[in-house]
Amino acid sequence: MSEFDVIVIGAGPAGSSAAIKLAQGGMNVLLVERGDPPGTKNVSGAVLWGDELSKVVPDWERSAPIERYVTRKEVAFLTEKSKIAISYSSQDLMERKSGKIIVRGKFDQWLARKAKDAGAMLVTGITIDKLVIDGGKVIGVMQDGDVITSDAVIVAEGANPRVLINSGLRPKLSDHDVALGIKETIKLPENVINERFNVDSKGGYASEFVLGFLDDGILSGGFLYTNRDTVSLGIVASLDRLRANGMTHSYDIMGKFEEHPFIKNLIKDGIPDEYAAHLVPEGGLASMPKLYGNGYLVTGDAAMFTFSNGMVLQGINYAITSGILAAETILENKGKISEETLSNYVNKLRNSYVLSDLYTFNGIQNVTWSDFTQKTMPKILDSVMMSMFDERGMPKKHLMQVLSAAVKSNGMKYTELISSGYRMMRKM
Amino acid sequence: MLNIVVMIKQVPDSSEVEIDPVKMTLNRTKARNVVNAADLNALEYALRIKDKVGANITVISMGPPMADAAIIECMARGADRGILITDRAFAGADTYPTGLTLAATIAKLGNVDIVFGGDETTDSSTGHVGPGVAEFLGIDQITYAKEVDYEDGYVIATRDLEDGDEIVKVHTPVLVTVLLNSNVPRHQSLRKKIDAIRKGVESWGINELGLKPEWVGLRGSPTIVRSMKAIKEPEHLHKTITLDKIDEVVADLVSKNIIKVGGK
Ligand SMILES: Cc1cc2nc3c(=O)[nH]c(=O)nc-3n(C[C@H](O)[C@@H](O)[C@H](O)COP(=O)(O)OP(=O)(O)OC[C@H]3O[C@@H](n4cnc5c(N)ncnc54)[C@H](O)[C@@H]3O)c2cc1C
Ligand SMILES: Cc1cc2nc3c(=O)[nH]c(=O)nc-3n(C[C@H](O)[C@H](O)[C@H](O)COP(=O)(O)OP(=O)(O)OC[C@H]3O[C@@H](n4cnc5c(N)ncnc54)[C@H](O)[C@@H]3O)c2cc1C
Numbered sequence: 001m002s003e004f005d006v007i008v009i010g011a012g013p014a015g016s017s018a019a020i021k022l023a024q025g026g027m028n029v030l031l032v033e034r035g036d037p038p039g040t041k042n043v044s045g046a047v048l049w050g051d052e053l054s055k056v057v058p059d060w061e062r063s064a065p066i067e068r069y070v071t072r073k074e075v076a077f078l079t080e081k082s083k084i085a086i087s088y089s090s091q092d093l094m095e096r097k098s099g100k101i102i103v104r105g106k107f108d109q110w111l112a113r114k115a116k117d118a119g120a121m122l123v124t125g126i127t128i129d130k131l132v133i134d135g136g137k138v139i140g141v142m143q144d145g146d147v148i149t150s151d152a153v154i155v156a157e158g159a160n161p162r163v164l165i166n167s168g169l170r171p172k173l174s175d176h177d178v179a180l181g182i183k184e185t186i187k188l189p190e191n192v193i194n195e196r197f198n199v200d201s202k203g204g205y206a207s208e209f210v211l212g213f214l215d216d217g218i219l220s221g222g223f224l225y226t227n228r229d230t231v232s233l234g235i236v237a238s239l240d241r242l243r244a245n246g247m248t249h250s251y252d253i254m255g256k257f258e259e260h261p262f263i264k265n266l267i268k269d270g271i272p273d274e275y276a277a278h279l280v281p282e283g284g285l286a287s288m289p290k291l292y293g294n295g296y297l298v299t300g301d302a303a304m305f306t307f308s309n310g311m312v313l314q315g316i317n318y319a320i321t322s323g324i325l326a327a328e329t330i331l332e333n334k335g336k337i338s339e340e341t342l343s344n345y346v347n348k349l350r351n352s353y354v355l356s357d358l359y360t361f362n363g364i365q366n367v368t369w370s371d372f373t374q375k376t377m378p379k380i381l382d383s384v385m386m387s388m389f390d391e392r393g394m395p396k397k398h399l400m401q402v403l404s405a406a407v408k409s410n411g412m413k414y415t416e417l418i419s420s421g422y423r424m425m426r427k428m
Numbered sequence: 429m430l431n432i433v434v435m436i437k438q439v440p441d442s443s444e445v446e447i448d449p450v451k452m453t454l455n456r457t458k459a460r461n462v463v464n465a466a467d468l469n470a471l472e473y474a475l476r477i478k479d480k481v482g483a484n485i486t487v488i489s490m491g492p493p494m495a496d497a498a499i500i501e502c503m504a505r506g507a508d509r510g511i512l513i514t515d516r517a518f519a520g521a522d523t524y525p526t527g528l529t530l531a532a533t534i535a536k537l538g539n540v541d542i543v544f545g546g547d548e549t550t551d552s553s554t555g556h557v558g559p560g561v562a563e564f565l566g567i568d569q570i571t572y573a574k575e576v577d578y579e580d581g582y583v584i585a586t587r588d589l590e591d592g593d594e595i596v597k598v599h600t601p602v603l604v605t606v607l608l609n610s611n612v613p614r615h616q617s618l619r620k621k622i623d624a625i626r627k628g629v630e631s632w633g634i635n636e637l638g639l640k641p642e643w644v645g646l647r648g649s650p651t652i653v654r655s656m657k658a659i660k661e662p663e664h665l666h667k668t669i670t671l672d673k674i675d676e677v678v679a680d681l682v683s684k685n686i687i688k689v690g691g692k
Contacts, residue, residue, distance in 0.1 A: 003622075032618060037460065121625060125501065126618045143618035 004030045004150040006330055007141050008120075009128045009163055011038040014300025014319035015156030016111040020056045021327035023118035027334075030150065031115050032141070036125035039108030042158075043183050043278035045225045045232045047206050048100045048107075050317040055324055057114055061097065065106040067227040068204030070099030072197070075311045077378035078222075080213040083262045084381045094203060101204045101225050103185075103232075128157075130166040131296060138295030152295055152330050152337050156323060159279035159301040161289065169296075170289035175239040176365075177287035177304070178279040182254050183234035186270035190229045196266060197226050208311060211235070211257060212378030217245045219374050221310065222257045224266065230273060231266070233258065236280050236313065238369050250277065281306045281315070282369070285362050291346055294339040297326040307357050309428050310368045318354050325349060367427040372420045380406045380417070430483035430578070430600075432474045433534050434507065434544045435561070436467040438491050438498035439551040447658075463498045466546025468505075468613040470606040473576040474544050475506045475614065481578060483541075484508050488533050490518055490526060496629040503624035504616035510624070515633035520646030523552075527560025529644055532637040534565060541600040542583060547572055547607050558605035569603040570596055574610040 006022050008015045011033035019031040035041040047070060053060045071094050076085035093099065116122040132140045132147050140149035141163075157163050159178055164170040190201060197205040209222035220237035235253050242248060257263060281287065281304040288304045291297065299305070300319030307314045325348040333341040349355040367373055383406035387397075397405075407417050440459035447454060474485050487502040489495050490513040499510035513533055521529070534540050543562070548555035562569035574593075575586035583602050587594040634644060641647060669677055681687045 030622070040460070121622065123618060123621050123625065125504075125616055126621060128618070141618075144615065146617060146619035148618060148622065 002140065002149040002151050004028050004121075004148070005334070006030070006152045006154060006327075007032065007148065007150040008154045008156055009141065010034070010156040010158055010300075010302070011112040011115070011122065011124070012042060012108060012156060012158055012300060012319060013111065013316045014302070014323035015154065016108070016115045016323070017053065017056055017320045018154045018156060018299060018323035018327040019115035019120040019122075020111075020118045021324050022330065023115060023120040024056065025327070025331040027331065029115075029120040030148070031112065031120045031122045032126050032128055032143075033112065033122070033124045034127040035108075037109045038112040038122075038124060039105040042104040042108055043181060043276045045183060045223055045234060045313070046102055046104055046107075046316060047225060047312075048102050048316045049098065049312065049314055051097075052317055052320045052324065053111075057111075061100070063110070064100075064102070065110050066100045066102055068101045068199070069094055069097055069202055070101060070206045071199055071203035072205045073099070074205070074207035075209075076207060077210045077212050077381055078260055078262065079378045079382045081261070082382045082385070084378065084385060085207075099204075099206060101206065101227060103227055103230070128163055130163055131155075131169070133167065136294055138293065152297070152342075154323070154326050154330070155296060155298045155302050156300050156319070157302045159281050159304075161298075161302045164289055164298065164302060169293065173279075173287075174283075175243055177281065177283040178239060179236050179282040179369075180239055180242065180250050180277060181234060181236045181280045182250055182275070182277045183232055184254065184258075184272060185227075185230045185232055185274040186267050187230050187273050188267070188270045192269075193226050193229065193231065199226065201228075208313065209257075210310060210374050210378060211253070212375055213260065214253060214256065215245070215248060216375075217241055218248050218253065219369050219371070220253050220257075221308075221313075221368075221374075222263075223313065224263070231270065233263070233267060236282075236308075238282075240369075280308075280313070282308070282365055284365055285358055288358075291349070292329075292339070292342040294342070295337055297329065297342060297345050299323045299326045305354055305358065307361065308368065309361065309364055310373065311428075318357075321352055321354050322349065325352060325354070361427070364427045367424050373424060376410055376412060376420075379410050380412070383409060430477065430481060430541045431537070431539050432477065432483045432485045432542045432544065433537065433540050434467070434471045434474050434485060434487050434502065435530055435546075435557070436471070436487055436489045436498060436502055437464045437546075437549050437551075438462070438489065438495040439464045439549055442550040445551075461494070461498065463501055464546050464549045464551075466548065466550075466606060466608040468502075469608060469610050470544040470546050470604070471502055471505060471507065472611045472613040473573075473604070473606055474542070476611075477542070477576075477578045478506070486511060486537060488513060488530065490514070490521070490529055490533075493631075496631075499629045500621065500624045501616060503627070503629075504621035505614055506620060509627075510629040512629050512631050513633075513637070514631055516645075517634045517639075517641050518645045520649065521644060522649035522651040523554050523556035523560060524650055525644045525648035527557050528564055528648070529637065529639065530557065531561045531564030532639055533632065534561065536632075536637060541602075542578070543567075543601075543603040545603070545605045547605040555605075558603060562603040565601075565603070567601045567603055568598050569605070570598055571605045572607055573604050574607045576604055576606065 005027040007030045022029045072089045074087045204226045206225045225232045299322040305318035329345040440456040441462045444459035485507040486509040487507045488511045545558040570585045572587045573585040574588040577584045
């Protein structure tokens with residue numbers, strides 16, 4: 001007899017959601033988290049999109065520590081001197097509560113508490129070393145030489161899947177599999193945030209940036225989210241390119257982003273509060289480990305379930321949904337856990353947006369992490385804008401002519417632009 | 429088997445406590461609660477004695493209900509039993525009733541051979557509690573210990589004093605206060621933490637200890653804090669000194685009585 005029905009590794013959004021669902025189903029669950037309290041090791045921005053959590057915590061928005069709701073969403077290209085942005089504000093965003101801005105430290109602690117309240121045993125401050133595999137079946141976890149047994153294990157360890165790697169269940173990460181995220185939290189008074197970002201005290205601003213001004217070769221996106229009385233500012237940079245440009249460090253990119261004239265003003269007089277780095281899964285299907293086996297399931301970032309198209313970065317919602325589906329799979333197969341029965345997890349993922357999105361957007365990284373998107377596009381857009389607005393007493397030209405001149409001056413052919421642009425539109 | 433008690437206090441993580449720049453008060457709300465660091469060093473010495481000769485280790489702490497997490501953590505490192513001394517009546521205690529209450533707890537446990545504590549806490553840092561407990565219990569004490577060993581009924585400890593080390597050998601029962609960073613505390617283990625959670629932390633109040641309300645808490649505290657002042661950091665005058673001026677510097681320090689120039 002196993003000591004627990006299920007052991008869940010990691011109390012991030014995936015692990016805690018799974019543990020809640022399992023405990024609600026009457027299972028004897030152990031939820032183990034390295035951080036103490038949960039959330040201390042987690043770094044994301046973050047905007048939580050969607051409402052999946054209501055499946056396990058009805059009315060969750062009432063008790064969850066939500067900082068603000070997204071009411072202004074921006075996507076912007078930054079060149080050295082300019083910013084070209086699409087800015088979307090809508091009362092519908094508020095009414096539909098589409099995006100919830102949260103601070104992970106508080107949020108993860110709250111969600112893990114919900115798992116404990118539901119009946120899971122929450123153990124913090126402990127790092128699991130690996131899974132224990134006996135005759136091809138996962139029979140529990142190993143920590144500090146001790147084996148703790150369970151009928152099934154849910155791996156929810158996040159983007160640096162050391163348990164899976166140590167257990168021989170996935171290869172080591174390569175630079176294509178993950179990008180490097182850095183986040184800084186900057187304190188600003190609530191009323192200053194409201195004024196500076198043109199939001200009311202419930203509303204919030206969330207923006208993704210393409211950092212087109214970085215040195216050649218370096219590719220990185222940026223983000224800025226307003227919390228209640230702090231802002232989260234960060235970057236997500238390609239490890240491939242960082243490594244290829246050995247002289248550039250991630251904190252240099254962060255420094256340049258902070259110093260950019262349009263960002264500098266937004267965080268003026270802010271007091272830096274926290275600074276942390278974390279990996280972000282970026283490899284899509286190609287980086288995915290095997291999602292199930294005899295006695296175990298893989299969820300959230302550990303399964304590489306994230307979505308990013310340059311306009312949003314989503315992972316928390318995928319983590320929550322995959323956690324719930326993993327729990328469902330185990331609940332439905334209580335007493336008959338096997339590789340065969342657990343394979344139904346993948347069907348559930350395919351029928352949900354989690355795997356559908358990963359298939360639909362397979363290969364999107366080739367577009368979002370390309371010099372065309374991150375370097376050429378911003379420059380072309382900048383040239384176009386400048387020639388439209390810089391009145392020099394010359395006869396005006398049609399937009400197409402302006403565009404074609406901008407394309408040429410950036411050393412590109414028109415046909416290239418069209419094919420790259422088309423590829424981009426198709427992939428996004 | 430030896431009976432060892434380790435006294436621990438839950439404190440806000442000092443690296444996370446901020447000073448409110450306007451009010452000049454400590455803002456503890458954001459800081460995580462942790463076991464006072466020196467108390468983990470004290471626990472480690474207790475565990476080493478347990479490893480060596482076998483012992484029953486009881487961790488005790490006086491504090492609010494949420495301090496049970498600190499006790500569980502100590503059990504996850506190897507302590508056998510945990511008692512939280514918690515009661516409304518204990519609120520607002522200064523170091524005198526704190527010592528009294530802890531001593532009453534130890535007396536009630538009975539047959540205790542060694543009592544361990546940190547030398548001081550990171551949040552109040554008085555260093556009163558250990559010696560206070562020893563006095564209330566009427567047992568010997570070893571303070572400022574940086575090395576602790578046990579042999580045949582004796583605790584052998586190295587005390588870190590200003591002018592050197594002192595090695596003492598004291599027969600049990602004895603109370604030992606341990607210096608911060610004097611050893612490397614072992615990690616928590618999952619096995620032990622699960623067992624600790626299942627076992628739970630006992631909770632003792634004023635009735636269990638047979639104490640009177642006027643002896644403990646705020647009422648039992650002789651100290652009255654009249655006011656608190658923030659002390660400004662002194663300004664440092666950073667002068668650049670070149671080697672050819674070294675005689676002037678020495679003369680200056682001698683004239684201010686900061687250093688003495690000794691003869692041959
Ligand atoms: C708001 C506030 C006001 C206070 N006002 C006063 C005051 O006016 N006068 C005063 O003297 N103190 C005061 N204190 C200190 C506090 O009440 C003490 O009782 C405290 O528990 C012990 O003092 P210390 O932290 O300096 O311990 P120290 O003597 O520095 O601690 C030494 C060791 O004793 C043990 N120990 C200490 N406290 C405990 C405990 N609670 N449970 C178990 N073991 C323990 C630990 O092993 C610790 O390492 C105040 C504290 C607070 C938070
Ligand atoms: C800078 C940055 C910004 C982001 N912004 C957003 C955003 O705005 N919106 C969004 O939806 N997503 C965002 N993401 C992605 C999002 O953070 C992740 O997709 C999400 O956290 C995945 O959840 P998870 O539960 O799978 O993993 P995690 O949140 O990483 O949780 C894993 C947990 O497991 C614990 N753990 C790991 N190993 C062990 C072990 N061996 N033993 C015990 N515990 C262990 C960790 O401490 C951690 O608490 C961002 C990511 C980064 C890095």
